[in-house]
Structures are given as structure tokens and as C-alpha cells.
Amino acid sequence: MSTRARRTPAVSDLKQERAIRTRALILDAAAQAFADKGYPDTTLLDVAQLTGATKGAVYFHFANKNALAVAVTEEFYVRLRSLVQEVEKEELPPVIKIGRLLTRTGEMFRQDAVIKAGARLQIEQSLIDADLPTPFLGFGEAVTGLLRAAEAEGALPAGSDPEVLGRVLVSAFFGAQHMSWVINDRADITDRVREVLDVVLPAALQA
Numbered sequence: 001m002s003t004r005a006r007r008t009p010a011v012s013d014l015k016q017e018r019a020i021r022t023r024a025l026i027l028d029a030a031a032q033a034f035a036d037k038g039y040p041d042t043t044l045l046d047v048a049q050l051t052g053a054t055k056g057a058v059y060f061h062f063a064n065k066n067a068l069a070v071a072v073t074e075e076f077y078v079r080l081r082s083l084v085q086e087v088e089k090e091e092l093p094p095v096i097k098i099g100r101l102l103t104r105t106g107e108m109f110r111q112d113a114v115i116k117a118g119a120r121l122q123i124e125q126s127l128i129d130a131d132l133p134t135p136f137l138g139f140g141e142a143v144t145g146l147l148r149a150a151e152a153e154g155a156l157p158a159g160s161d162p163e164v165l166g167r168v169l170v171s172a173f174f175g176a177q178h179m180s181w182v183i184n185d186r187a188d189i190t191d192r193v194r195e196v197l198d199v200v201l202p203a204a205l206q207a
Contacts, residue, residue, distance in 0.1 A: 076118020094149035099204030
């Protein structure tokens, strides 16, 4: 085998790794722009400038701004699912896991640009000419699943319906994070999440 033949796969792998890194940088830059400016006021030039790349590089990975919005929103749910999986693996009672999940998700809303952008893009969905993932579906199912497990352990208030309680908790959580965003730029999100838990499911705060 010639030297050229032996080197070709390595060069190809390097190009692929570089392309993956560039795409990730573009995605992070788009998330930052969407979180800060919103979908209507964000341009591909904004994203390119934040990335330090050219518009051509952005177009190479994403056909248009709609495609970027979809990719950022999909990553939003990937990160939520990852957090759910981390919490589910912890050796804690299910009701305590619910408290951990909501408070840690609240922290992500304050710190993670992709999470901030995903939440904002869902609000601005009518302005985006593309189908975004169904909002909060998987997250709600995870919370309800933990509530069912807590019910089986007798950790819920008598007469509680895990399905209803799950909907209330998830609705209250996302409402609280939205109010925290528009009023205080999410500086008080942890306090607001704890207030929701204290009223709706106090047992989740007992750890």
C-alpha cells in the first residue's frame, strides 16, 4: 500500500472532526444569538461573526436560519433528556428526584445559552417557517413517571393523580422560568422553582 493510500483515511478523519467542531461552534453561536436577540432579529451574519467564521461556513452546515432554529431547539431537548437521565440514575427516592430535576433544570435555564434559546424559540415558533419539536413533551413524561414511582412508595399526598400533578408541576415550572426571565433575567429562577415545589409538592424539598 502506498504512503498516499495510508494517509487518506487519516486526512478524511481530521476533516470530519473539524467539520463536527465547526458545526458545534455554529450551533452554540446561534443559540447565543437567538437567546439574546430572538429569532426575528438574528441574522446568519450575526452567527458567523460570533463564531469567527464566514457566512459561507454557516451555509455549508445549515441551509438557512430556519434550519439553525430547528437544530438549536433539538439540542435544547437533547440537553433536557440528558439531565433527566442523570437525575434518574441517582440513588434517591423518586419524589426527591423530582425536586432535583426541577431545580437543576432551573439552573440550566440561567446558565446554558442553548436552554435559553430553546425556550425563546418555542415562544417565537409562529415566526419560524419550520416544524419544531413538540414543546416539553418528554420532560413532562419524565416528571409524571417519577410521580408514579413516588405514588407507589406512598410519597404523594392522599388522592393525588400523578398525571394531573405532573401537568401542574411542569406548567408551573415553565411559567415560573418565563416570569423569572422577563422580570429578572432569570436571576431568581431557583427561588421561584422552590416556591413552586413548596406549594405543589413540598416532599420534593425534604432532602
